[in-house]
Amino acid sequence: xxxxxxxALDERLGAASPLKRTLRYVFPDHWTFMLGEIAMYCFAIxxxxxxxxxxxxxxxxxxxxxxxxxxxxxxxxxxxxFASVMHISFDVPAGLLIRQTHHWAADVFIVAIVLHLVRILxxxxxxxxxxLNYWLGxxxxxxxxxxxxxxxxxxxxxLSGMGLAIAYAVAMSIPFVGGQFAFxxxxxxxxxxxSFLPRLEILHVFxxxxxxxxxxxxxxxxxxRQHHTQFxxxxxxxxxRGTPAWxxxxxxxxxxFLVVAGVLFLLGGLVQINPIWEWGPYAPYLSTxxxxxxxxxxxLIGALRLMPPxxxxxxxxxxxxxxxxxxxxxxxxxxxxxxxxxxLARRFHLDDRRKHNLLDRPRDNPRxxxxxVAFLVWVFTVFAxxxxxxxxxxxxISYEGQVWFFRAFALLVPLLVYFVTKRVCExxxxxxxxxxxxWNGSLIERNQARGFEKIVDRSDQSN
Amino acid sequence: xxxxxxxxxxxxxLGGLSGLxxxxxxxxxxxxxxxxxxxxxxxxxxxxxxxxxxxxFVPPPELDETPDPRAELVVALLLIAASVAFVGxxxxxxxxxxxxxxxxxxxxxxxxxxxxxxxxxxxVVIQEKLTDEYKDYGDREEQIQVxxxxxxxxxxxxRRKLLFSSLAAVGAALGAAAVMPIASLGPRxxxxxxxxxxxxxxxxxxxxxxxxxxxxxxxxxxxxxxPAGASKDDIGSPLVIVRLETDELELPADRAESAPGGYVAYxxxxxxxGCAISLFRYPTFDETQPGPALVCPxxxxxxxxxxGGKVLFGPAGRPLPQLPLRVGSGGxxxxxxxxxxxxxxxxxxxxEAPGEQPL
Numbered sequence: 001x002x003x004x005x006x007x008a009l010d011e012r013l014g015a016a017s018p019l020k021r022t023l024r025y026v027f028p029d030h031w032t033f034m035l036g037e038i039a040m041y042c043f044a045i046x047x048x049x050x051x052x053x054x055x056x057x058x059x060x061x062x063x064x065x066x067x068x069x070x071x072x073x074x075x076x077x078x079x080x081x082f083a084s085v086m087h088i089s090f091d092v093p094a095g096l097l098i099r100q101t102h103h104w105a106a107d108v109f110i111v112a113i114v115l116h117l118v119r120i121l122x123x124x125x126x127x128x129x130x131x132l133n134y135w136l137g138x139x140x141x142x143x144x145x146x147x148x149x150x151x152x153x154x155x156x157x158x159l160s161g162m163g164l165a166i167a168y169a170v171a172m173s174i175p176f177v178g179g180q181f182a183f184x185x186x187x188x189x190x191x192x193x194x195s196f197l198p199r200l201e202i203l204h205v206f207x208x209x210x211x212x213x214x215x216x217x218x219x220x221x222x223x224x225r226q227h228h229t230q231f232x233x234x235x236x237x238x239x240x241r242g243t244p245a246w247x248x249x250x251x252x253x254x255x256x257f258l259v260v261a262g263v264l265f266l267l268g269g270l271v272q273i274n275p276i277w278e279w280g281p282y283a284p285y286l287s288t289x290x291x292x293x294x295x296x297x298x299x300l301i302g303a304l305r306l307m308p309p310x311x312x313x314x315x316x317x318x319x320x321x322x323x324x325x326x327x328x329x330x331x332x333x334x335x336x337x338x339x340x341x342x343x344l345a346r347r348f349h350l351d352d353r354r355k356h357n358l359l360d361r362p363r364d365n366p367r368x369x370x371x372x373v374a375f376l377v378w379v380f381t382v383f384a385x386x387x388x389x390x391x392x393x394x395x396x397i398s399y400e401g402q403v404w405f406f407r408a409f410a411l412l413v414p415l416l417v418y419f420v421t422k423r424v425c426e427x428x429x430x431x432x433x434x435x436x437x438x439w440n441g442s443l444i445e446r447n448q449a450r451g452f453e454k455i456v457d458r459s460d461q462s463n
Numbered sequence: 464x465x466x467x468x469x470x471x472x473x474x475x476x477l478g479g480l481s482g483l484x485x486x487x488x489x490x491x492x493x494x495x496x497x498x499x500x501x502x503x504x505x506x507x508x509x510x511x512x513x514x515x516x517x518x519x520f521v522p523p524p525e526l527d528e529t530p531d532p533r534a535e536l537v538v539a540l541l542l543i544a545a546s547v548a549f550v551g552x553x554x555x556x557x558x559x560x561x562x563x564x565x566x567x568x569x570x571x572x573x574x575x576x577x578x579x580x581x582x583x584x585x586x587v588v589i590q591e592k593l594t595d596e597y598k599d600y601g602d603r604e605e606q607i608q609v610x611x612x613x614x615x616x617x618x619x620x621x622r623r624k625l626l627f628s629s630l631a632a633v634g635a636a637l638g639a640a641a642v643m644p645i646a647s648l649g650p651r652x653x654x655x656x657x658x659x660x661x662x663x664x665x666x667x668x669x670x671x672x673x674x675x676x677x678x679x680x681x682x683x684x685x686x687x688x689x690p691a692g693a694s695k696d697d698i699g700s701p702l703v704i705v706r707l708e709t710d711e712l713e714l715p716a717d718r719a720e721s722a723p724g725g726y727v728a729y730x731x732x733x734x735x736x737g738c739a740i741s742l743f744r745y746p747t748f749d750e751t752q753p754g755p756a757l758v759c760p761x762x763x764x765x766x767x768x769x770x771g772g773k774v775l776f777g778p779a780g781r782p783l784p785q786l787p788l789r790v791g792s793g794g795x796x797x798x799x800x801x802x803x804x805x806x807x808x809x810x811x812x813x814x815e816a817p818g819e820q821p822l
Contacts, residue, residue: 026595096562097569129600162738166761169736169808179652179810187649189656190698190737190807227597239521239594247588255581262573269566285687285701285731287739289760304736304778305762311780313814321809322780323736357597389763399763400776 027249028230028242032123034256035116040216041260042109047209049102056092058084059154059201061194070277078281081156081197085276101268103294106148108264110296113141121341121372123359125229127351131342133222136215138338143212145296150204152274152294154197159274161282162291165190166304170327175320191284229359237357290389299379302386303330306407334379345371366425373421374414381410527590534586541579548572657807659699659730661786666691667702667728667796676794677724680706683755685743687731690798698807701731702786703740703757704796705768711755713770718803721787726796728786729772730806733759735779737808740766757783771803780809 010016027033060080066073068083070090078086088095117137120126126134149167153160168190171182185199186192227240235241243249267273279288293301303326312320337344345351350368362369385406392399447453552568555561617623667675667688675688688702689695709725721727731739738761746752756775757766764779766772772783784806787799805813 024593026593093560094556094562094565097565100562101566162761165737172808172810176811179656179812182810183652184645184649191696225598227595234522235594236521238597238599240597241521241524241592241594244591244593248584248591251584251588252581253584255577255579255584258573258577258580260577262570262575262577264570265566265573266570267566269563269570283696284698284737285689285695285739287741287760289742291760301762307778309735309764309774309778309780311809316814318809318811318814321811321813322778323808326778327736355599389760403763403776 023244023246025224025245026227026240026242027245028228028234028240030231032119033228035112035119037253037256038260039109039112039116041257042105042112042264043212043216044257045105045261045264046102046109047213049098049105050205050209052098053088053102054205056084056088056095057081057154057201059197061156061192061197073277073280076281079156079197081154082276082281085155085157089277097265097269099268100271100273101264103152103273104267104271105264106151107273107294107296108260108267110141110144110148113137113144114296117141117338118372118376122362122369123229123231124351124356124365124368125359126342127345127356128342128353129226129355130222130229133219133226134342135339136219136222138335140212140215140219141338142335143208143215147204147208147212148294148296150200150208154200154204155274155276156197156282157274157276158279158282158286158288159276159291159293161191161284162287163293163297165284166301166323166327169321169323170304173321173324174328175324178321178324191282227357229357231361232358235358237355240357290393292387292390298386299334299383300327300331300386302382302384302388302406303327305388306382306385306403306410330382337375363425363428366422366429369425370418370422374418377417378410378414381406381413385410521594522592524594525590525592531586534582538579538583538587541575541582545572545575545579548575652810652812656810656812657699657805659802659806660690660693660697661699661798661801663798663800664791665693665798666791667704667788667798670695674793674795675704676796677726677790678794679796680704680726682706682708682711682725683745683747685757688728688796698732698737699730701739702728703731703743704728704788705743705745705755705757707755707769711769713767715771718771718785718787720789721785721799723788723790723796726788727768728788728796728798729757729766729768729783730786730802732807733761733764733779734781734783734806734808735759735764735777736761738762740783743768781813 006016006019009019058080062080063077064080064083066076066078066083066086068074068086068091070086073086085099088099090096120134120137149163153164153167168182168186171185172178174181183189185196187195187199228242230240230242243252280286292298304323305326307322307325309322310320310325311318311322342351345368346353350365350371360368385403388399388402388406391397391402444452548568549572552565552572555564555568620626668691669675669679670687670689672691674691675686680686683706685703685705688704689700693700695701705727707722707725707727709722712722712725712727714722714727729740731741733740736759738759740757740759742758742760744753744756744758744765746754755768757768757772758764759777759779762778764777765775766779766783767775768783772785774780774782782804784802784804786802788796789799791797807813
């Protein structure tokens with residue numbers, strides 16, 4: 001049976017040789033190499049669950065009176081869009097499971113991408129010859145964040161609307177062109193006309209997913225062409241060593257896919273996320289306190305909250321409205337820094353210009369690791385500032401006090417983190433200790449002959 | 464047949480793993496070919512202090528064919544448990560449609576099947592370590608050939624400059640023509656973006672359409688107001704109306720008449736990011752607490768309702784636009800004019816917008 005299929009394919013397509021190479025393709029082993037895989041599998045789950053959701057979702061702002069089976073909202077005036085998501089949640093069998101799994105998958109997707117990026121930055125995997133793939137990855141991260149934001153904006157519940165109001169204000173705030181740009185996107189003044197939701201939908205269900213899928217294919221093709229990087233324990237700059245695609249790696253990778261899918265469905269079934277029936281439909285005059293977006297938008301909320309009320313006005317013309325700083329400039333700087341990173345690292349002699357197939361451990365390049373960690377601490381401090389109101393309700397530390405604290409923290413702590421990280425890396429490198437399994441001495445005991453005996457000797461082990 | 468043997472057959476049948484344990488030939492020699500490092504000058508490998516620990520030595524390929532019958536048994540049990548969970552999904556789908564039970568069944572089934580697959584990959588099938596070469600791309604000769612082929616395109620072309628200029632012209636013109644339809648996506652931004660339905664004499668109603676009168680609020684209370692008969696979804700419509708003690712008011716002199724009976728009205732749309740101002744802070748012990756404030760829950764821009772909506776804290780760059788009120792017939796609140804300032808989030812022209820003429 002197998003022989004006949006292979007024979008048939010090979011005679012027609014010459015498939016045997018590429019198949020042979022595919023089956024023997026070598027994957028280096030390290031647990032951190034799974035992060036990108038997890039992201040890819042989340043994307044697969046997003047596509048599968050998303051297709052299911054498109055069969056019911058209606059991108060329409062036409063008003064109707066809810067008549068579904070959720071009693072507290074019956075008779076409430078709402079958009080067809082919100083009503084269709086209520087229908088998915090309450091009246092489509094397994095609809096709520098699929099919807100919540102889709103939402104969880106989006107959150108985990110971006111967690112996995114960010115961790116993957118952190119691994120790439122800390123180990124120098126972006127260096128020549130892999131800069132192109134690094135840029136593809138950063139682009140996919142940006143697209144994934146946009147895609148997630150559009151996804152929860154489609155629902156037209158209270159949180160969607162508040163998020164879109166902010167997005168509109170940020171779009172308006174872009175110097176000189178912002179007003180016109182926002183009018184083109186929303187087809188006029190916020191909250192937009194009936195053509196706005198269909199635009200969001202086609203972006204969310206087709207254009208951006210297709211862009212991500214295309215970039216993902218290129219990303220993988222480039223990995224195949226260049227081979228995956230690896231740590232020096234296994235291979236060398238010229239030789240990659242690892243598990244062949246078949247049978248070992250394929251089975252493990254399929255296993256990872258199934259576990260990722262399983263965990264997402266467990267979350268989707270057991271852990272409530274975005275209960276839109278509690279928020280209710282949106283109208284521009286409505287808002288709620290304690291509104292928090294999905295986590296991957298939190299850094300923008302934090303930046304918008306931390307910025308002082310600064311608007312640059314020249315001769316009556318508002319050159320820079322205040323939402324620009326946190327909503328557009330801050331993410332612009334973060335993504336600009338990410339795109340420019342391979343060049344910046346070379347320019348400031350954190351990296352050399354040679355080709356690298358071997359990864360560094362973070363400690364191997366203390367200055368680069370310190371810069372990367374300081375940068376991440378900066379971004380995540382701003383992210384944490386997005387939750388200041390929640391801290392306020394838990395702790396009753398005054399909101400204003402927290403904002404001032406975070407402003408100072410975001411400016412000073414990354415510097416401190418830089419020096420601490422650099423020092424830690426240098427010491428680890430000097431001692432060759434693993435930070436989590438640090439002890440590598442030997443244990444000795446006096447024996448009966450009044451001598452000493454080594455019981456445990458780990459002094460010659462690194463890591 | 465032992466149960467273990469039976470189960471390995473089940474594994475083979477369920478997982479499509481048949482034949483995995485049979486190795487046909489030894490590939491090690493064939494795959495461990497590394498090109499001669501001395502013969503090929505690669506800039507990827509050059510000795511440096513940092514790379515002293517990076518051996519040129521690569522451990523040889525490994526092949527471990529030791530059977531592990533216990534792992535086979537566990538894999539089979541996991542797959543059977545997964546099947547039970549998937550059947551459970553089908554059953555619960557038919558009988559109850561309960562989201563938790565459905566999620567538990569499908570999720571558990573997938574996790575069990577996944578663990579089975581990963582375990583099979585680690586313990587049941589042969590464990591191999593292979594090596595392959597990293598390709599060191601970059602062949603100067605081929606690059607030159609490509610360049611030559613490309614350059615061939617201009618061989619025999621005499622009026623090169625003219626042709627290239629025309630080409631650039633057509634490219635730019637086509638580009639311009641191609642982006643024009645983007646302008647169809649929405650209207651032009653006019654001089655005044657945010658039109659509001661408010662003008663002198665417009666009655667103020669609440670969310671249900673009932674008129675708001677001087678009796679509606681006591682000091683320290685607030686309510687959302689709309690212009691009678693206008694759309695509530697227009698961002699120019701909603702007001703946040705608070706009633707303060709008249710001696711709390713610190714309004715500028717030209718707005719002295721805008722707050723009858725301590726009623727002050729502001730646009731409900733935050734001038735920072737356009738969220739609805741839905742929080743009102745009102746001190747109950749004036750000795751210790753800060754004064755009254757209107758607060759936006761999105762980024763906590765804080766405005767002073769006693770002082771014409773001045774920004775007290777937070778990222779808003781403009782005060783909250785105030786709408787002058789007056790008392791109409793029957794004690795009903797009505798607008799005494801348009802907003803003192805343009806409403807809504809800032810954009811380039813917001814301060815150029817010709818203000819409406821209040822009072």
